[in-house]
Amino acid sequence: MITATLERLERVGFVDDVAFAQWWVDQRDRYAPRGRAALETELRAKRVPPAIIASLRDEPDGESAMSEHERADAALERHLRGRPLPEEPKALQRLGMYLVRRGFDPATARAALRRRGATG
Secondary structure, eight states: OHHHHHHHHHHHTSOOHHHHHHHHHHHHHHHSOOOHHHHHHHHHHTTOOHHHHHHHHHSOOOSSOOOHHHHHHHHHHHHHTTOOOOOSHHHHHHHHHHHHHTTOOHHHHHHHHHHHTOOO
16 A cells, blocks of 8 residues: 555655755755755755765756855855955854855855955
């Protein structure tokens, strides 16, 4: 009975791990940008198969998908909410750590801060 129900749900498109994973990434890009590492961790927590996660990582970014740099810029902009970038080194360091906690690697976090106008 369970197998038949799952097969029926797959036929109608309600059980589609690839579509779910892509939807999850798109929603994160739109509302709460995360780095690739954080996205993959969230998908693993949602029990998306590792092969699907790897296929998302390996496929080139589509038209709607954001690059890692665009995600970092969007996360920083969303966090600052229109405020100017602080000039104090400690404040910049905290912003960089914020981006790292959001799943961006340190080099991407530094690059986002530099693109926004930070010096150093």
